[in-house]
Amino acid sequence: MTTALFRPANVIRHAHSARRRALLGRATAWAITCAVPLRARAQARVPRRVVVMNWELTETLLALGHAPIGIPLPSWYSSTIVAPPLPRGVADTGLLYQPNFEMLVALAPDLMIVTPGHASILPALQRIAPTLTLGAYMSDAHPYARLCEETRAMASAFDTDSRASALIDATTQNTQAVEQRLGLQPDRTRAPVIVAEAIDDRHLRVYGSGSLFDDMLRGIGVSNAVNPPASANHATASWTTNAAGSALVPLQRLTEVSHAGVLLISPLQPDVLTTLKKNPLWRALPAVRERRVAQLPVIAPYGGLVSMQRFVTAVEAALDTISTGRGGLA
The missing domain is CATH 3.40.50.1980 (Nitrogenase molybdenum iron protein domain)
Structure with a gap:
């Protein structure tokens, strides 16, 4: 010491x-x-x-x-x-x-x-x-x-035990409401997504099993591409996350889940956004070419129940953006 x-x-x-x-x-x-x-x-x-x-x-x-x-x-x-x-x-x-x-x-x-x-x-x-x-x-x-x-x-x-019960109940109700609305439009939830932060123009921090974001995606019935199905091949199944449920991966890993939409958490720093949009690998990704990319607002990955309510609401809006062909980075 x-x-x-x-x-x-x-x-x-x-x-x-x-x-x-x-x-x-x-x-x-x-x-x-x-x-x-x-x-x-x-x-x-x-x-x-x-x-x-x-x-x-x-x-x-x-x-x-x-x-x-x-x-x-x-x-x-x-x-x-x-x-x-x-x-x-x-x-x-x-x-x-x-x-x-x-x-x-x-x-x-x-x-x-x-x-x-x-x-x-x-x-x-x-x-x-x-x-x-x-x-x-x-x-x-x-x-x-x-x-x-x-x-x-x-x-x-x-x-103030009642306040905790009310907060938990509100989060549950919000999650269930989003799940029900998405269930009425299965085309919006059929394809999996990647939830990630852009660290720079070559690396992403993705959130998989063991993360709050993954738990909330499950709650609204949206598949997380970081957690491939049991039938996936070995290469695709090797998205290993840390104890907090995240993993730092090179951008090229997204080529393994070319069918997935990409949800990027804000803030996306201006210099990162500029270099990312110029990166040939990023521009070649099917999700980018097909406008299956959406930007989420600032949401703390390890935040509390208010953050998780904001997350599921933001994912619903992002899926609507992607499904209508309006995806992409500003």
């Missing part, structure tokens, strides 16, 4: 020590899961000053009707998550995994929501306030089901 990591801990140990001891005495009250009895939760003070150390979890907190007092790089949330909008005045707590400890102490939170990725600094964070660890859904084999569980767990920390 470096000296830089020790320095914030010294500040923390000597700042507001009496208050921290009192907060730590209540730490177990905030280690809440769906199974915590209602009576026990009613006796615990509902957190009011909450710092969230992750943008996707910030989305869920806002969707549950609570606003954080601090998050890492608020402008990044606004450009990558989008909805629900972040209220004005939310403090900047620094980098995602290298927070400003002095700022955290000054904010005096009574709960900090962290991810498994913060394990190395968790003891230091717990000297400031009790913590609640969520976000494991981002690397779960069944991320959507786990996301729903963690949404309930977060709501439980604020004694």
